[in-house]
Amino acid sequence: MNDIDAWVWWLVCAAALGIPLVVTAMPEFAMLAAGALAAAGVAGSGGGGILQVLVFAGVSVALIAVVRPIANRHRHQRPQHVTGIDALKGRQAVVLERVDGSGGRIKLAGEVWSARALDGGRAYDAGQEVDVVDIEGATAIVI
Template sequence: MDIDAWVWWLIGAAGLGIGLVITAMPELGMLAAGAVAAAVVGALGGDAVFQVLVFAVVSVALIAVVRPIAARHSAQRPRLATGIEALKGRQAVVLERVDGSGGRIKLAGEVWSARSLDAELTYDVGREVDVVDIDGATAIVM
């Protein structure tokens, strides 16, 4: 049983695609695209040297062009703070007097236990405070 070269290129592209999914390395996807291009050339009757040349050119071109663009894009993307990191730096309103031993605040629409960063300071009801840290389920305020 003789299998055409273009089928081997597709098998290689599928293997590279599986590797891409397993490792999340985008370069494998670019190599898979090169293998698909070589399979097209093989299916159209191109000889083995031309198929390898197309694979190399398409793969290198994709890696040379797409990879720097993707790197720039990921470097420019702002990191979104989530969870407790998103609460740090926000303002809250004191619901029950807050001092070094405890109290209650309203932070992001929720009631939180809180304590003062400086144990000597107290914050009375209605005062706005800044959240500087979260310790477990307690907001540290100043």
Template sequence: MDIDAWVWWLIGAVGLGIPLVLTAMPEFGMFAVGAVAAAVVAALGGGIVAQVLVFVIVSVALTAVVRVIAGRQRADRAPQHATGIDALKGRQAIVLERVTGGGGRIKLAGEIWSARSFDHGFSYEPGEQVDVVDIDGATAVVM
């Protein structure tokens, strides 16, 4: 019994689909689709060179397209807004107790924070508005 080439390509596609399911590596899925495309070429009477070329072209093209789409999805999931401590940097605060290079208190985002001036030579008096340039532990660094 002689098995046609298209049947071998389908067996190969199934063989490539098994590791796809077991390992969740999408590359195996791209190769399986390439093998199905090669099976179609074989069923239409294409030679072995055409079959292998279609397999390679379809597999590589699908891998490239999926990689681009996955890259866009990954970039879209990147945080659009700063959260936590990063969200406080750049905000304005009101000085509650004199702030020097050694310390002081500010009201930042509705909460009272310990603070120190960015430049140790500067001080800020109560009621002044300051900008938060960094958060150092539980201390806001202001200027």
């Protein structure tokens, strides 16, 4: 250990913490690795061993205490911008071919879709506007 400077050991520690980060996808390992990088900086600038450990612990705990709650809050929020099929639900469409419980065609978001009525006894004639309530496969369910 005398042949290798302390800052190199801290860099090895940071790299070693990157391995479980990649394997487990737990962001806490990245925060610990950042603490090890900060300790490497202290060691490189001539700080003592106790100071290095304190910086490692302080930076790691601070990052976990500050970043983790923010990340959890963002993870549990629904996306503001819906895409794909979810973006089509609730939109209006124009009937191209009569739509009833067994099928038909509509123009939805500039594309022709197969469609069927939610209420099997109801029918919509060509030219009528309908609302898309769901998408099942490639078929729009309309009312």
